[in-house]
Amino acid sequence: MSSSRRRRRDTGHEEVHNDERWMASYMDMVTVLLCMFIVLYAISTVDSEKFDKLQASLATGFGTEAGETVDTASGVVVKPEDIGKQGDLYKAAIQNNNVDLAKKEITDLKAIRDSMYNGLQAQGLADAVQFQITERGLTVGLIGAETFFSGNSVEMTDKALAILGTIAPVLAGIPNEVSVEGHADPVGSSGVYPTDWELSSGRATQVVRYFVERGGVAQGRAAAVGFGSARPSAEGESSHNRRVDVVVLSKQPDAVRALIPGLLAAEDSAAIGAAAGAGVAAAAPTK
Numbered sequence: 001m002s003s004s005r006r007r008r009r010d011t012g013h014e015e016v017h018n019d020e021r022w023m024a025s026y027m028d029m030v031t032v033l034l035c036m037f038i039v040l041y042a043i044s045t046v047d048s049e050k051f052d053k054l055q056a057s058l059a060t061g062f063g064t065e066a067g068e069t070v071d072t073a074s075g076v077v078v079k080p081e082d083i084g085k086q087g088d089l090y091k092a093a094i095q096n097n098n099v100d101l102a103k104k105e106i107t108d109l110k111a112i113r114d115s116m117y118n119g120l121q122a123q124g125l126a127d128a129v130q131f132q133i134t135e136r137g138l139t140v141g142l143i144g145a146e147t148f149f150s151g152n153s154v155e156m157t158d159k160a161l162a163i164l165g166t167i168a169p170v171l172a173g174i175p176n177e178v179s180v181e182g183h184a185d186p187v188g189s190s191g192v193y194p195t196d197w198e199l200s201s202g203r204a205t206q207v208v209r210y211f212v213e214r215g216g217v218a219q220g221r222a223a224a225v226g227f228g229s230a231r232p233s234a235e236g237e238s239s240h241n242r243r244v245d246v247v248v249l250s251k252q253p254d255a256v257r258a259l260i261p262g263l264l265a266a267e268d269s270a271a272i273g274a275a276a277g278a279g280v281a282a283a284a285p286t287k
Contacts, residue, residue, distance in 0.1 A: 168214070
């Protein structure tokens with residue numbers, strides 16, 4: 001006789017088998033279904049105010065209709081006819097970029113000027129040269145009665161050669177193009193040169209030849225220009241017009257170079273104001 005039968009006889013009761021374990025899985029499934037229906041109900045509830053805003057934003061964005069409600073789109077909506085046009089934000093960005101480029105160009109030109117000035121000052125020649133930064137670039141003015149050229153002559157003096165020998169290495173080490181512009185006295189030319197055009201061009205050519213042949217300046221970066229007596233530097237002082245201007249041309253486009261004079265004027269005003277506020281007599285700014 002088996003042990004199970006003996007147990008039933010001893011106790012007087014039959015063993016109850018647990019055949020209802022499936023209910024645990026069933027209740028789990030019912031719980032999951034309940035959660036799913038609750039979530040479906042929650043997401044089916046539409047916020048009418050938010051829906052109206054979304055509808056108005058989409059309608060405006062696609063250009064189909066103009067809604068009466070406020071468009072809450074955070075982006076920039078562009079009309080079809082305005083696509084490709086430059087708006088105020090784009091123009092402002094370009095202007096800011098141009099200002100940054102102009103400031104950098106001023107810094108570069110000042111560095112070139114200071115390098116030349118320091119070399120000339122070391123030799124006691126700084127007073128014979130004038131510097132000016134304009135929208136064209138850096139102008140190095142070789143001005144003086146007998147300092148650089150004799151009357152009606154293109155032959156340079158020893159002082160002129162010393163000055164050119166000092167600034168030539170600086171010009172050779174920069175990428176800018178150099179325009180050498182000759183000028184003559186507004187009193188007419190005589191002797192070898194029939195007009196002031198030939199005389200001023202000859203002076204500019206002599207300077208260019210020095211830069212290229214003896215100063216190491218690349219030939220493709222230098223040009224000689226003769227203005228005759230058409231652009232005098234000082235009315236009534238003919239000796240000041242017996243000159244040559246060495247112009248280090250700016251590499252920036254016109255829109256950037258046009259900002260240089262205004263930025264320089266602002267710098268000068270700020271420097272004068274700072275000096276006045278400190279109680280110090282402000283010296284004339286060096287251009």
